[in-house]
Amino acid sequence: MKKFIDQQNMKQSNAADVFNLIRESGKMTRRDIEKQLGMSWGAVSGICARLIDEEYVSEVKKDLPTAKGRTPSYLEVNSAEHFAIGIDVNRAGLSAVLVNLKNHIIGRWTADSDFSSSSILTESVISLIERITESLGSHRIHCIGIAMQGVVDSESGISYSLPGICGWKTLDVVTPIRKRFEIPTYIEHDPNCILYASKSDFTKDTMLLRIDNGIGMAATLNGKIIAKSGIFEIGHTTAVRGGRPCMCGRRGCLEQYVSMRGIEKASYLEFSRLAELAREGDEKCIGYFDEMAEHLGLCISNTARLISLNDVILCGSICEYSDLFLEKLTSYVSENNSDVKISFTDVENASFGAALIAIERSLEQIDV
């Protein structure tokens, strides 16, 4: 079992626990829930009643009565007609998934993204949601989750910045969507969403780096994603004192040596062309990948030591070029931290993770 949020309210936390237990078990009686979660009969009955009212679960009678003549009933997650939508808002485009309450992806959609103004972007997100809801008829959408790059405040639903978009102003992403569809809507930083969807449990602390035109980071600690607006701006930590100028106004930021945009600026070559030349053996081009592997290796081993973890997940467009840097990266990391293991995941998990986090958050809103 994994959780995203620090639950303040024990009853709401218990509602999420009960729902997750029913989902993971397939079907359960109230007595089973009482035993497995160590909760009182009254608490289990109250929470199950609210989950049934809100249509997260339904009750199915057992076929045969017990020895005492009672016919107890199972609780099952409503997966056939109840869904969540997850959307990844990315400069490369919008991508969406429809997820049932058993966390299975039912459908995928894509749309172009236009970042020329915040209102145009909001409208394009709304029209994508309209396409999905129109295809569903009377089926119910419980919640919408939106994954966004940049600085995101998931509590207030506000996007404070988007990388590479000049003049981006504080944008309330959530309110227009909630008003238009009357569905609980949440936003979350995209690396958090990818990490949430990529791990089946959070028993081992993990960090994730998304590297394409910038560097996004997420990490778990003590079984939970560390969630705070503006946290882990690792791309703008200093790698080289007085080094290459960065769009943030400082010099020598890690992003300038590790991200695709940073390397493109330094090499004056499109990234795909740079990789092509490196694969053909051009030493100068190979040098950019070696330099990238060294900076990234130091960053990973230092951060892993700092927050004491050994699992590192990489994702983003840079992974298409791993043949040019992975061997060196692994050796730089293991020089300092031999226990660190590097694996890869897909950024498509951003929209899926956004939907899963939205389900968890919507459960927390249930008034028990």
Ligand SMILES: [Zn+2]
């Ligand atoms: Zn910077």
